[in-house]
Amino acid sequence: ExxxxxxxxxxxxxxxxxxxxxxxxxxxxxxxxxxxxxxxxxxxxxxxxxxxxxxxxxxxxxxxxxxxxxxxxxxxxxxxxxxxxxxxxxxxxxxxxxxxxxxxxxxxxxxxxxxxxxxxxxxxxxxxxxxxxxxxxxxxxxxxxxxxxxxxxxxxxxxxxxxxxxxxxxxxxxxxxxxxxxxxxxxxxxxxxxxADTLGRRVRVDTPGGEVVGEAVDIEFPGTLVVETDDGTVRVSAGDCEHLRPV
Ligand code: BT5
The missing domain is CATH 3.30.930.10 (Bira Bifunctional Protein; Domain 2)
Structure with a gap:
């Protein structure tokens, strides 16, 4: 067709x-x-x-x-x-x-x-x-x-x-x-x-500012990922994200 x-x-x-x-x-x-x-x-x-x-x-x-x-x-x-x-x-x-x-x-x-x-x-x-x-x-x-x-x-x-x-x-x-x-x-x-499949998962995000590892807890307008890391909350606006297996 x-x-x-x-x-x-x-x-x-x-x-x-x-x-x-x-x-x-x-x-x-x-x-x-x-x-x-x-x-x-x-x-x-x-x-x-x-x-x-x-x-x-x-x-x-x-x-x-x-x-x-x-x-x-x-x-x-x-x-x-x-x-x-x-x-x-x-x-x-x-x-x-x-x-x-x-x-x-x-x-x-x-x-x-x-x-x-x-x-x-x-x-x-x-x-x-x-x-x-x-x-x-x-x-x-x-x-x-x-x-x-x-x-x-x-x-x-x-x-x-x-x-x-x-x-x-x-x-x-x-x-x-x-x-x-x-x-x-x-x-x-x-x-x-x-x-989304990402929220609630452990993720590793490769960002221009370095690697962010933690739990993806939310997304905010216009597309910012909110990650809870061992060092606190990090907001990521761009990067490559990998879903990690639960620990
Ligand atoms: C993307 O990049 O996923 C964006 C792809 C956008 C393609 C569309 S097609 C119409 C329009 N015209 C274009 O020329 N581009 C857009 P990224 O997240 O960087 O992922 C790229 C990686 O996906 C590659 O390095 C491969 O590992 C993998 N890949 C390549 N072709 C694929 C395919 N057909 N299906 C799944 N994975 C693929």
Missing amino acids: AVEFGLDAPFEVEYHDTIPSTNDRARELADEGREDVVVLADEQTGGRGRLDRAWTAPSGGIWLSILLRPTVPPADAPAFTLAAAVATTRAAREAGVDAAIKWPNDVLVADGDGGQRKLTGILTEMEGEADRVSWVVVGIGINANVDAADLVDGATSLRAENGDVNRRVFTQRVLEEFHELRSNLDSVVPAWRDL
């Missing part, structure tokens, strides 16, 4: 069979002054993760980037990443896959052996002044109708968990949910809390 056929989304959709990276294309559209556009591709040949990591994106997945021009300060931008995680997790659960969110932006599925596999990754990029965002690009990579063996170790797909989905329907649900959340940013954190 063609992903874009009949897609009825609250955004304009630009579809590509194959493209290096939907985030790169969305950034070009940002430079052209566009907004509320979704770039969607069947396959990416140069998909990117955070910190210049590679993102594997074979044909059959849902690889998309949403270009927004929200009237918010740059400090609020993490809320859009959380919104994307919430939207994707809801759509996955509707499709019968028991997904949950690992702070800040991974959508995971339990592997039945105490571990977790990654179903979705999110890469948010933006440009702006001190008090006002110029544009935000929210890139969402969903391993949909692909074999987990064609991805990387530690990855799973909708196909592997519960069989193929109708990508048009799935994409539409993600975009509808995302649109609701971005229209009411205050609703994002409560929704995230409900779907």
Whole structure:
């Protein structure tokens, strides 16, 4: 099925069979002054993760980037990443896959052996002044109708968990949910809390300011993780988070 056929989304959709990276294309559209556009591709040949990591994106997945021009300060931008995680997790659960969110932006599925596999990754990029965002690009990579063996170790797909989905329907649900959340940013954190797997767990977070280890107790707007450590409460706004086994 063609992903874009009949897609009825609250955004304009630009579809590509194959493209290096939907985030790169969305950034070009940002430079052209566009907004509320979704770039969607069947396959990416140069998909990117955070910190210049590679993102594997074979044909059959849902690889998309949403270009927004929200009237918010740059400090609020993490809320859009959380919104994307919430939207994707809801759509996955509707499709019968028991997904949950690992702070800040991974959508995971339990592997039945105490571990977790990654179903979705999110890469948010933006440009702006001190008090006002110029544009935000929210890139969402969903391993949909692909074999987990064609991805990387530690990855799973909708196909592997519960069989193929109708990508048009799935994409539409993600975009509808995302649109609701971005229209009411205050609703994002409560929704995230409900779907999170990180809260209540022992975590190790690799942050720009060093490693933080403790119990993840809460999340605060726009996406700050609150960790109880041996040395007191630490608030983390960015970093790589690892779920530790209980001690
Ligand atoms: C992410 O980075 O998880 C963000 C991924 C965002 C991808 C989307 S696809 C549409 C849009 N266009 C783009 O070019 N990017 C966005 P990070 O948290 O840094 O995780 C990256 C790591 O995930 C890699 O180093 C691999 O270990 C792993 N990985 C790579 N491909 C994967 C896949 N398909 N499924 C699961 N894990 C993967």
